[in-house]
Amino acid sequence: MTRARVPAVRVDDVTVRYGEVLALEGATLSLEAGRVCGIIGMNGAGKSTLFKAMMGIVRPDRGRIALEGLSTARARKSGTVGYVPQNEAVDWAFPVSVRDVVTMGRYGRMGPTRRPRRADRAAVAEALDRVGLIDLAERQIGRLSGGQRKRAFVARAIAQGAGVMLLDEPFAGVDRRSEQTITRLLRELAADGAAILVSTHDLHALPQLADEAILLNRRVLLHDTPEAVLRPENLALAFGTPPGDGDLADADPSDAGAGTGADLVRTDPAGADADPEPNTPGQEQR
Numbered sequence: 001m002t003r004a005r006v007p008a009v010r011v012d013d014v015t016v017r018y019g020e021v022l023a024l025e026g027a028t029l030s031l032e033a034g035r036v037c038g039i040i041g042m043n044g045a046g047k048s049t050l051f052k053a054m055m056g057i058v059r060p061d062r063g064r065i066a067l068e069g070l071s072t073a074r075a076r077k078s079g080t081v082g083y084v085p086q087n088e089a090v091d092w093a094f095p096v097s098v099r100d101v102v103t104m105g106r107y108g109r110m111g112p113t114r115r116p117r118r119a120d121r122a123a124v125a126e127a128l129d130r131v132g133l134i135d136l137a138e139r140q141i142g143r144l145s146g147g148q149r150k151r152a153f154v155a156r157a158i159a160q161g162a163g164v165m166l167l168d169e170p171f172a173g174v175d176r177r178s179e180q181t182i183t184r185l186l187r188e189l190a191a192d193g194a195a196i197l198v199s200t201h202d203l204h205a206l207p208q209l210a211d212e213a214i215l216l217n218r219r220v221l222l223h224d225t226p227e228a229v230l231r232p233e234n235l236a237l238a239f240g241t242p243p244g245d246g247d248l249a250d251a252d253p254s255d256a257g258a259g260t261g262a263d264l265v266r267t268d269p270a271g272a273d274a275d276p277e278p279n280t281p282g283q284e285q286r
Helices: 047-055 072-078 098-110 118-130 146-160 176-191 232-239
Strands: 009-018 021-031 036-040 062-067 081-084 164-168 195-199 212-217 219-224
Touching: 009 047, 021 047, 021 062, 021 212, 036 176, 047 062, 047 072, 047 081, 047 164, 047 195, 062 072, 072 081, 081 146, 098 118, 098 146, 118 146, 146 164, 146 176, 164 176, 176 195, 212 232, 219 232
Parallel strands: 021 219, 036 195, 036 212, 081 164, 164 195
Antiparallel strands: 009 021, 009 062, 212 219
């Protein structure tokens, strides 16, 4: 008898509250390896809260999450899950190079000294080359353009060897060329077997980016093909009326700042209205 394949991502009936604020309610979804899934919804719909729960930064009040069959804690510790944060979640002024940021993806393999070995250096160099940043490897991370910064964090996830990748608004603040480059990279990573979840406000590019799409408004309203999700009658379920470009321009302020495995990224478990100080590479994640 053939054993059923375990989804790379499984979220079952997940509810998250921040005090009296209901951020997610009974969210359920699954994603197979080798697929890209776009998540769309209005500001405050719970997109970044979903990523926080998947990263183990917030504990759901109800429900279960499994990444490649592992708990969120085990998936994060093993490097199974990688994260590309929103711009607002990163201290771009901290004096680390692009190479340093990408090397953070190897921390779980280095042991307590975090001293890179030959294999770590090779993985970092390969990731930088793949995203087209090898010539900028020694540049301070904040001196990159918006699109280059996003590619640096994609390179970190590549060096990490993550089988599940979460990207929170990767196209915000980037030009069309950078968006196309990131889309191509994500399609290549999916072809290599990664399961990729991307929150985005760019509805126009969704069919080129994703194999499937999720319409989110605290709960999963629809999980289908991008073409089906983008039908006006379906968009109206989440947006009230079919959204225009102006409705989709801003990142989700009530969900910003999801945590990651990189030390220079903010890890705000409190959620909606907190304004945490950015972490730096010298501070450990909790």
